[in-house]
Amino acid sequence: MKKKIALLAAFTLVISSVFTGCGYKYAELELRGKYTKDYAGTELNVYNWGEYISDGSDNSIDVNKEFEKLTGIKVNYTTFESNETMYSQLKSGGVTYDIIIPSDYMIERLIKEDMLKKIDTSSLSNYDLIEDKYKGLFFDENEEYSVPYNVGLVGIIYNKTMAKDIEHSWNVLWDSKYKDMALNFNNPRDAFMTAQMILGQDLNTTDKADWDAAADLLKKGKANLQSYVMDEIYGKMETGEAAVAPYYAGDFLTMHEVNEDLDFFYPEEGTNIFVDSICVPSGVQNYEAAMLYINFLLEPDISTANAEYIGYASPNTAVINNEDYCYYQNEILYPDEATLPKVQYYHDIDESVRSYYENLWSDIKLY
Numbered sequence: 001m002k003k004k005i006a007l008l009a010a011f012t013l014v015i016s017s018v019f020t021g022c023g024y025k026y027a028e029l030e031l032r033g034k035y036t037k038d039y040a041g042t043e044l045n046v047y048n049w050g051e052y053i054s055d056g057s058d059n060s061i062d063v064n065k066e067f068e069k070l071t072g073i074k075v076n077y078t079t080f081e082s083n084e085t086m087y088s089q090l091k092s093g094g095v096t097y098d099i100i101i102p103s104d105y106m107i108e109r110l111i112k113e114d115m116l117k118k119i120d121t122s123s124l125s126n127y128d129l130i131e132d133k134y135k136g137l138f139f140d141e142n143e144e145y146s147v148p149y150n151v152g153l154v155g156i157i158y159n160k161t162m163a164k165d166i167e168h169s170w171n172v173l174w175d176s177k178y179k180d181m182a183l184n185f186n187n188p189r190d191a192f193m194t195a196q197m198i199l200g201q202d203l204n205t206t207d208k209a210d211w212d213a214a215a216d217l218l219k220k221g222k223a224n225l226q227s228y229v230m231d232e233i234y235g236k237m238e239t240g241e242a243a244v245a246p247y248y249a250g251d252f253l254t255m256h257e258v259n260e261d262l263d264f265f266y267p268e269e270g271t272n273i274f275v276d277s278i279c280v281p282s283g284v285q286n287y288e289a290a291m292l293y294i295n296f297l298l299e300p301d302i303s304t305a306n307a308e309y310i311g312y313a314s315p316n317t318a319v320i321n322n323e324d325y326c327y328y329q330n331e332i333l334y335p336d337e338a339t340l341p342k343v344q345y346y347h348d349i350d351e352s353v354r355s356y357y358e359n360l361w362s363d364i365k366l367y
Contacts, residue, residue, distance in 0.1 A: 031070075031301075032299060033124075033125040033126055033295045033296070034125070035071055035296070039073050039288060039289045041072060041074075042289055043075075043286065044076065044098050044286050045076045045096060045097045046078070046098065046293070047080060048100070049079060050081060051234075051254070053309070054306050054309035054310070060305060061301075063296075063305065066302075067293060071289070082230060083187075084189075096283045096285050098280065098285060098287070098289065098290040099290050100279050100281055101276050103274050103275070103346070104137065104139045104275045104276075104277070105139065105348050107140060108138070110145075110279065111140065115281060116281060117145075117280045117281065119146070119147060119294070121147070124291065124298065126298035127295075127298065129298055130298070131320065138345065138347065146278065146279050147278045147297075148276075148278075149278050150250070150313065151313040152313060153271055153274075153335075153341070153343065154247070155264055155267065155332075155341075156245070156264065156265055156267060157245050157246075157263075157264050158243060158262070158263055159244070159259075160262070162181065162244075163177075163178060163243045163244050166265075170195075170198050170267045172244050173194060173221055173246065174217075179223075180224075181226060181242055182224055182225050182226060182243065183236060183246075184225055184245070185247075186228035188361035189346055190272070192215075193271075194218075204349060206353050208353065211353070215360040215363070218364050219364055222367055226242055228365070233255075234255060237259065238258040238259045250311035250312030250313070250333065253311035253330075254310075269342075270341055270343060271341050272346060273344070280294075300318035300319070303319045304319045308326050313327075
């Protein structure tokens, strides 16, 4: 049963200047929740993906600065490139974080390993804005440890001037026409997915023979690649240094603003769908500040600014239903049933299988 959240009185913070995302314009930040300065002078350590929050560039709102002004809490903000990097950093215990934003399968793993603290969603006045279909998903069925932040699909980005009449398949990464001009993911789960889709596999298979077959296919394709990338893809695709690459749909929209020769498709074999969510690590040092921050991220204006800046689909109904949102009903971010590709979520996999494919990945990188 979904909790019914009572709305708190609206609070308005006036921003000194009008700022503009890719289309959403406003002069005041209207907040639904109440925010206190009771924790002013404390610090909040936030660990998030790169390029994953509106930061004040390109006339966007600087979300962290607005939160600091509102609450007096200092935000220490650092970024990671993959779920696995985030996990290693968290596991090492060298640094403590109050907020992290992992993906679904990693949240499942963190819960199993007792690495997350429960979130009291009843204290979040904006939790009711999360679309019901993104609540209670497989990785957090009781809505205890995570609050949805962004939703995405993986597809192929290509340069129309360099890759004409391109096949709408994952096979393009292996196509010799794009030798030394193709990229692939520099993380094991996503890279394996590109091969698994071609082989028709379950992305969560526990059969080691399946992982062997996918690894063999990745090894065969390695000679065709220019490189493995994560955030480096922006520079390579925006400048025409590479012609074809798999990446997250939202990031395509960001790159397309820089280079209009870029286009995008979902491969016919199917693809990965993911939900990234806000979590609180079990080692949190400033829980109350973390709760204020989570509620702030759910604010309609903040969620819209983030959605426009990042370019990913939002699980927030205040964004989805906002006709002034520049990606309103965008068919790439919000495909209808007729255009939605076949999709699979990643799930956390048994440790023995996970170690097996991670070792295979190390071999692929050295191959």
